[in-house]
Amino acid sequence: xxxxxxxxxxxxxxxxxxxxxxxxxxxxxxxxxxxxxxxxxxxxxxxxxxxxxxxxxxxxxxxxxxxxxxxxxxxxxxxxxxx
Amino acid sequence: xxxxxxxxxxxxxxxxxxxxxxxxxxxxxxxxxxxxxxxxxxxxxxxxxxxxxxxxxxxxxxxxxxxxxxxxxxxxxxxxxxx
Amino acid sequence: xxxxxxxxxxxxxxxxxxxxxxxxxxxxxxxxxxxxxxxxxxxxxxxxxxxxxxxxxxxxxxxxxxxxxxxxxxxxxxxxxxxxxxxxxxxxxxxxxxxxxxxxxxxxxxxxxxxxxxxxxxxxxxxxxxxxxxxxxxxxxxxxx
Amino acid sequence: xxxxxxxxxxxxxxxxxxxxxxxxxxxxxxxxxxxxxxxxxxxxxxxxxxxxxxxxxxxxxxxxxxxxxxxxxxxxxxxxxxxxxxxxxxxxxxxxxxxxxxxxxxxxxxxxxxxxxxxxxxxxxxxxxxxxxxxxxxxxxxxxx
Numbered sequence: 182x183x184x185x186x187x188x189x190x191x192x193x194x195x196x197x198x199x200x201x202x203x204x205x206x207x208x209x210x211x212x213x214x215x216x217x218x219x220x221x222x223x224x225x226x227x228x229x230x231x232x233x234x235x236x237x238x239x240x241x242x243x244x245x246x247x248x249x250x251x252x253x254x255x256x257x258x259x260x261x262x263x264x
Numbered sequence: 265x266x267x268x269x270x271x272x273x274x275x276x277x278x279x280x281x282x283x284x285x286x287x288x289x290x291x292x293x294x295x296x297x298x299x300x301x302x303x304x305x306x307x308x309x310x311x312x313x314x315x316x317x318x319x320x321x322x323x324x325x326x327x328x329x330x331x332x333x334x335x336x337x338x339x340x341x342x343x344x345x346x347x
Numbered sequence: 348x349x350x351x352x353x354x355x356x357x358x359x360x361x362x363x364x365x366x367x368x369x370x371x372x373x374x375x376x377x378x379x380x381x382x383x384x385x386x387x388x389x390x391x392x393x394x395x396x397x398x399x400x401x402x403x404x405x406x407x408x409x410x411x412x413x414x415x416x417x418x419x420x421x422x423x424x425x426x427x428x429x430x431x432x433x434x435x436x437x438x439x440x441x442x443x444x445x446x447x448x449x450x451x452x453x454x455x456x457x458x459x460x461x462x463x464x465x466x467x468x469x470x471x472x473x474x475x476x477x478x479x480x481x482x483x484x485x486x487x488x489x490x491x492x
Numbered sequence: 493x494x495x496x497x498x499x500x501x502x503x504x505x506x507x508x509x510x511x512x513x514x515x516x517x518x519x520x521x522x523x524x525x526x527x528x529x530x531x532x533x534x535x536x537x538x539x540x541x542x543x544x545x546x547x548x549x550x551x552x553x554x555x556x557x558x559x560x561x562x563x564x565x566x567x568x569x570x571x572x573x574x575x576x577x578x579x580x581x582x583x584x585x586x587x588x589x590x591x592x593x594x595x596x597x598x599x600x601x602x603x604x605x606x607x608x609x610x611x612x613x614x615x616x617x618x619x620x621x622x623x624x625x626x627x628x629x630x631x632x633x634x635x636x637x
Contacts, residue, residue, distance in 0.1 A: 188406055189476035190487040236474070239409035255406060255474075261488040262403060262410075262434060262475025263466055264387020264445045264525055264600065272549055272621035273632040319619070322554035338551060338619075344633040345548060345555075345579060345620025346611055347380055347455065347532020347590050366511040369531060373587050380535040383528065383607075385600060386514065390525040442518050455530060455611060462528075463604045 183208075183248055185217065186255040187224075191233065195224045195256075207249045210235070210242070224256075233258050266291075266331055268300065269338040270307075274316065278307045278339075290332045293318065293325070307339075316341050355431040356414045358405055358475075362444055363433050372451045375429045381455035383462040387446040389439045393488075396481045401439040406474035410434070413473045417465050425461035427452040432465065434475060500576040501559045503550055503620075507589055508578050517596045520574045526600035528607040532591040534584045538633075541626045546584040551619035555579070558618045562610050570606035572597040577610065579620060 183202050187195040195217075202216055210228075218225025227233055234257040235242045248254055266285050270278040278300075285299055293311075301308025310316055317340040318325045331337055355372075357363075369382055389401050414432045421430045433447045446469070450462040477488040500517075502508075514527060534546050559577045566575045578592045591614070595607040622633040 186406070188474065189404055189478070190489070236406075236409060239406070239412060255409070257406065257474050258476065258487065259489045260470065260472070260474060261477040262405070262446070262473050263470035264389075269551070271551055271619065272623070273634070319551075319554060322551070322557060338554070340551065340619050341621065341632065342634045343615065343617070343619060344622040345550070345591070345618050346615035347534075364511050365514055365529075366509050369510055373533065377536040377586055379533055379587070382531040382533060384510075384531070385604070386527040386529070387600070388518065388524055388527060390598065391522040441522055442524070453535065455532070455608075459530070459604060459608045463600075466600060 182250065183213075184253045185213075186253065188255065189258045191224070191227070191256050191258055194227065195221050204248070204250055207247050210244050210246055210248065213248055213254065228256065265333060266296075267336045268296075269336065271338065272341045274307065274310070274339050274341055277310065278304050287331070287333055290330050293327050293329055293331065296331055296337065311339065355429065356411055356418060357433045358407075358410055358414070358436055359433065360435065360437045362435070363447060365444075365447060368431055368433065368447060368449055372429060372431055372449050375451065378453055379428060379451045380453050381451070381458045383450045383455065383458035385446075385448045385462050385466050386444060387466070389441045389443050389445060391441045393479060393481075396479070396483070398441065398479050398481055400441075400480040401445070402478040402480070402485075403434070403436045403439065403445070404476045404478070405434070405436050410474050414469065417468050417472070420468075421450065421461045421465050425450075425464065426457045427461045430461060430465060432469065434469075434473070436475070500574070501556055501563060502578045503552075503555055503559070503581055504578065505580065505582045507580070508592060510589075510592060513576055513578065513592060513594055517574060517576055517594050520596065523598055524573060524596045525598050526596070526603045528595045528600065528603035530591075530593045530607050530611050531589060532611070534586045534588050534590060536586045538624060538626075541624070541628070543586065543624050543626055545586075545625040546590070547623040547625070547630075548579070548581040548584065548590070549621050549623070550579070550581050555619050559614065562613050562617070565613075566595065566606045566610050570595075570609065571602045572606045575606060575610060577614065579614075579618070581620070 214228040236255045297311040319338045450458040452458040576594045595603040597603040
């Protein structure tokens with residue numbers, strides 16, 4: 182089971198804040214975006230277009246990062262904190 | 265009459281904070297240091313050695329500044345405010 | 348209004364007191380000669396739009412972790428004595444405090460450099476997002492300068 | 493402890509509140525997005541000597557005039573909205589506040605530049621002098637960095 186989190190503008194696009202995805206040991210980022218696309222095609226497009234950042238277990242990740250069972254993956258739109 | 269002020273380390277050297285000097289209409293900075301030297305030779309040396317700054321009526325002055333009756337002249341050691 | 352100043356890295360709903368945060372940092376050393384602080388506040392105008400309210404959201408734990416990394420790197424790279432970073436989340440009115448960075452050092456030069464670096468780095472790497480409420484509705488701000 | 497925040501240029505015996513000074517500056521505009529402050533404090537060590545106490549003296553009127561000139565030039569040259577400058581005189585203990593500069597602007601960049609320029613300029617042109625009390629006695633500090 183991996184936990185997927187959506188933040189800020191992505192919550193409205195994904196129509197959720199979080200989802201749990203059942204996996205066998207590990208999956209690639211491409212496989213994860215395919216799974217997300219099934220319930221939210223627009224979110225899948227955004228991930229594939231590299232318009233957002235992705236973290237795995239709260240560290241920045243990229244398209245090559247392998248996701249393991251138990252990981253927390255987050256989709257992060259451009260940051261705008263700081264004032 | 266001109267007012268002469270001494271600040272910080274110069275107060276101990278001049279052995280005063282302030283003095284009044286009687287003048288005819290105007291004097292040069294050299295004439296003023298001669299007058300000060302009479303009562304405080306060490307202070308006169310410091311003025312002639314250009315080791316300090318001089319203000320006239322609270323604006324920075326130099327050796328060429330003419331001092332008029334009614335002016336306030338101050339002898340200012342290097343500043344050290346600001347922390 | 349202000350909360351505990353115990354932790355040097357905080358993300359909180361409540362306002363903070365700049366004086367209290369500075370005094371907390373002063374306790375770190377008797378050899379502090381310079382303290383530079385940056386305080387970000389809610390502006391009324393943004394790209395010509397009148398802002399009614401701001402609202403900040405963060406990724407809990409990850410945001411705090413990034414702020415702590417910024418603090419550690421500022422101390423290591425900029426020769427300051429210490430740094431604290433506080434960011435508010437939730438609704439922010441115009442004029443209210445949003446973010447505070449306090450850099451303390453022996454001399455002023457390194458505290459300016461460290462503080463300016465830290466706020467730029469915060470904007471670059473910290474998962475915090477701003478939503479602006481204008482007369483045209485609400486919008487998530489997507490630009491990181 | 494703090495006194496009135498009415499004037500943007502002050503030389504005073506009393507301590508000041510950084511929070512109060514910042515809040516006073518916030519009232520100048522609803523379009524302030526960045527506030528950089530520099531706070532100078534009394535350090536225990538100076539050139540390897542242990543300091544017991546500091547004591548500041550100023551040239552009344554001329555010092556205030558110079559601070560006002562710094563404020564005006566910072567606003568004019570650095571595109572900030574406003575600036576306040578407060579310097580304490582008299583005895584200062586280790587860790588106590590000595591000088592505060594608050595620069596408020598629309599964005600952060602100009603407030604850092606203006607604040608850093610102003611404290612350097614203050615040290616260069618303002619007739620204020622520091623006397624250090626160490627175990628070896630009292631000495632007027634003659635260096636302007």
